[in-house]
Amino acid sequence: MKNKDLHDIYLSSFGIREEAIERVSTAEAGLKDRFQALEDIRSYNQLKVLHAFQDNRLSQADFFSATGYGYGDSGRDKTEAIFRDVFRAQACIVRPSIASGTHALSTVLFALLSKGDRMLAVTGQPYDTLQEVIGVKGEEVGTLLEKGIDYSAIPLLEGGAIDYEALDLALKDPVHLVELQRSTGYTDRRAFTIDELGQAISFIKDRQPEAIVMVDNCYGEFTETREPLEVGADIMAGSLIKNPGGGIAVSGGYIAGREDLVTRCMNHLTAPGLGKDTGLTFGTTRTTLQGLFLAPHVTIEALKGALLFCKVYEEMGYTCYPAMDDPRSDIIQAIALEDPDRLIAFVRAIQKAASVGAEVVPYPWSMPGYSDQVIMASGGFIDGSSIEVSADGPLRPPYIAYYQGGLVYEQAKLALLFSLESLVKES
Numbered sequence: 001m002k003n004k005d006l007h008d009i010y011l012s013s014f015g016i017r018e019e020a021i022e023r024v025s026t027a028e029a030g031l032k033d034r035f036q037a038l039e040d041i042r043s044y045n046q047l048k049v050l051h052a053f054q055d056n057r058l059s060q061a062d063f064f065s066a067t068g069y070g071y072g073d074s075g076r077d078k079t080e081a082i083f084r085d086v087f088r089a090q091a092c093i094v095r096p097s098i099a100s101g102t103h104a105l106s107t108v109l110f111a112l113l114s115k116g117d118r119m120l121a122v123t124g125q126p127y128d129t130l131q132e133v134i135g136v137k138g139e140e141v142g143t144l145l146e147k148g149i150d151y152s153a154i155p156l157l158e159g160g161a162i163d164y165e166a167l168d169l170a171l172k173d174p175v176h177l178v179e180l181q182r183s184t185g186y187t188d189r190r191a192f193t194i195d196e197l198g199q200a201i202s203f204i205k206d207r208q209p210e211a212i213v214m215v216d217n218c219y220g221e222f223t224e225t226r227e228p229l230e231v232g233a234d235i236m237a238g239s240l241i242k243n244p245g246g247g248i249a250v251s252g253g254y255i256a257g258r259e260d261l262v263t264r265c266m267n268h269l270t271a272p273g274l275g276k277d278t279g280l281t282f283g284t285t286r287t288t289l290q291g292l293f294l295a296p297h298v299t300i301e302a303l304k305g306a307l308l309f310c311k312v313y314e315e316m317g318y319t320c321y322p323a324m325d326d327p328r329s330d331i332i333q334a335i336a337l338e339d340p341d342r343l344i345a346f347v348r349a350i351q352k353a354a355s356v357g358a359e360v361v362p363y364p365w366s367m368p369g370y371s372d373q374v375i376m377a378s379g380g381f382i383d384g385s386s387i388e389v390s391a392d393g394p395l396r397p398p399y400i401a402y403y404q405g406g407l408v409y410e411q412a413k414l415a416l417l418f419s420l421e422s423l424v425k426e427s
C-alpha cells in the first residue's frame with residue numbers, strides 16, 4: 001500500500017488535512033526507539049500472563065456459569081488464581097460485582113480500618129472519588145471519617161515528589177494503613193514508577209514495619225514489567241474497565257495482596273463465613289479472562305498513543321504530564337490546555353474518534369464522586385471504559401485534558417489528528 005492511500009482515507013473519510021498528518025507522521029518517526037522499549041515490556045508481560053493461564057490449567061469447562069450461591073465455580077476460582085499469579089500476590093479477588101475501581105479501593109479501606117485507626121495518604125490527597133469515600137470531600141454518609149478513622153494526607157512537593165521529611169515526621173506515631181497512588185489521577189504530576197513506589201515503601205517499612213501499605217494501582221497495570229506487590233506493597237486494587245480488562249471485561253475490579261488482608265476484604269465484600277466461596281460471575285468468566293489475556297498488548301497500544309500525544313503537544317509548546325523524557329507508569333497523558341474552551345474542543349475532538357457514539361457531543365456535567373464539573377469523551381464498547389480512547393478533564397485551571405486509552409494505536413492517532421484540527425478551528 002502506498003502512503004498516499006493512507007493520506008486519502010484520512011482526508012476523504014475523516015476530513016483531516018495534510019498539515020496535521022505531516023506533523024503527526026514526523027513525531028511518530030521520532031518515537032521509534034521509545035516504541036521499541038514499550039514493545040519489550042509488552043512481550044514480557046504477555047508471556048507472564050500466558051504462563052499464568054497455563055499454570056492454572058484453564059479449560060473450556062471453566063467457562064460455565066454457576067447459579068445460586070455459586071459454590072464450586074471453578075472459572076471464578078481460576079480467574080482469581082490467574083490474576084494472583086500475574087500480580088505475584090498471595091491472594092486475589094476478581095469479581096464483576098465490584099462496581100468500579102473506587103468500589104475495589106473502598107472495600108480495602110473499609111475492610112482494613114477500624115475506629116481510631118490512623119490512615120496516612122503519602123502521595124497527596126487520593127483520587128477524587130476516594131476523597132468522598134474518606135469523607136474529606138462531598139457530604140455522603142457512611143464515610144471513613146464518620147466511622148472514626150483518623151485520616152491525614154501529606155501533600156506532594158512542588159514538582160510532584162513525595163515529601164520524605166514530612167513522611168518521616170508523620171511516621172513517628174503509629175499508622176495502621178498507608179495509601180499510595182501510582183497514577184496521575186486528576187493532578188499535574190506524572191505517575192510514580194515501580195522503583196519509586198519501592199523506595200517509598202522501604203522508607204515506610206523501615207520506620208513502621210507493621211503498617212499496611214496499600215497502593216491504588218488504577219491505570220498502572222502492565223505499563224512496567226513489575227507491579228507494586230513486587231516492591232513490598234501489602235495490598236493493591238484496580239478496575240477491570242481500565243488496563244487489566246483489556247477492553248473486553250464488562251465490569252469489575254480486583255484486590256490483590258497478602259492473604260490475611262485479602263481474606264478480610266472478601267469477608268467485607270460477602271460476609272464472614274462466606275468469604276471467597278460464594279458469589280456469581282454471571283457468565284463473565286470468559287470475557288474477564290480474555291480481557292486479561294489481551295491486556296498487556298492493549299495497554300502498550302494505549303501507551304504508544306499517549307506518547308504520540310505528548311510528543312506532538314510538547315512540540316506545540318504545551319506542558320505535558322508526564323513530559324517526553326519522564327519515565328511512565330500509567331497510561332494517562334495529561335496536557336495543560338490553559339483555557340476552558342480549548343479543553344472542551346479537545347474532548348469533543350477525542351469523542352469524534354470513538355468506536356461507538358462518535359457523533360455524540362460531550363458537555364461538562366456534575367459527575368457523581370467528582371466535585372468540579374467534568375467533561376468527558378467516552379465512546380467505547382464498554383460504557384465508561386477508559387482503556388478505550390477517552391479523555392476527560394475537570395473544568396478548573398489549568399484546564400488539563402487527561403487523555404488515555406486506545407485498544408488499537410490507529411484510533412489514538414486518529415483522535416490526535418482530530419484534536420489538532422479542532423485547535424486550528426479554536427484559534
Ligand SMILES: *Cc1c(COP(=O)(O)O)cnc(C)c1O
Binds near residue numbers: 100216
Ligand atoms: C480510575 C481511578 C480510580 C477509580 O475510579 P473508578 O472510575 O471508580 O474505576 C481510582 N484511582 C485512580 C488513580 C484512578 O485512575
